[in-house]
Amino acid sequence: EKGGYEHFMLKEIYEQPKAVRDTLNPRLKDKEINIEELGMSDEDICKIKKILIIACGSAYHAGITGKYVLEGLARIPVEVDLASEFRYRNPIYEPDSLAIIISQSGETADSLAALREAKNHGVRVLGIVNVVGSSIAREADNVMYTWAGPEISVATTKAYSAQLAALYLLTLKFAKVRGVITQDRYLSLQSDLIQLPEQIENLLGMKEKIQRFANRYLAADHMFFIGRGIDYAISLEGSLKLKEISYIHSEAYAAGELKHGTISLIEDNTLVVALATQEQLYPKTISNIVEVKTRGAFVLAVTNFGHKEIEKNADYVIYIPKTDNFFTNSLAIVPLQLFAYYISLGRGLDVDKPRNLAKSVTVE
């Protein structure tokens, strides 16, 4: 049941600290990362030449974050595919590849078919799955469960956050075993990981502030989400959350790409949500904020605590607590989920069961 919450989605947003903690904690012990269920020896991990991440919907977005994190920290080349594309694109299989299928339900038809396709070509398959004993969990060579618990709302929140946590653990494990990060970095990343659940908890306290802001945009026709690097990955998920439950059209754009197309759609008062959590990219993202403001946009920025400078350019700012650059998506997603939720609520829509969408899609 909804446990006093008006909707499952809000309840599940609030369950995120627990979902992330339950996914992280059993695998973090004595300053080491133990993922026994991986079933891979250190030698196996060192041999990986390429990772194929395959998923649908939000799980695909988690996979895009995974690409940035795995490539950035573990230095393993990663390709991310939509399952429905992967299965028919006749991909080039190389020896020593690892396929990772990400799925909340473990029953998504395209993801399951992609799993079988990879397996048939001799590729080892790891499932990152939430539902214990589901088809993908059963058919994968190994399963790393996300411990988010049952998710009811069609729009995923806590399962997505748990998927990110699982990908971070996997990355740290791979980076350590392959000897591509120093011990100091390994430990500092672990300590940042451990803080995520409490930081997510603190962010939930902004709910009223976000509701007030969302109420100003209930009649919007369209919105944009922009960001660079890992902030682009979270823009995709923020934009999907919004459009799936509010029916407001929205686009996520790599901030640097906006001027090559969609900037023509920016008009007076178009809301642009700008993600700016990557310090090394601040100046670049700010210049994109200036570009859209010049065309009349209203800019809501999501940035790191302490980055006061941004107030000179953005119209409204949401600050997230400090974490490692590679983990910011776990925090930045919270205000974006709340924003989508309150827009949908304010528009009087069926938040948990948006039209035309199903929680689990078992047909092609």
Ligand code: BG6
């Ligand atoms: C979609 C759901 O149809 O399937 C999305 O509406 C979900 O919320 C996607 O992200 C993938 O589902 P799963 O269960 O494979 O993660």
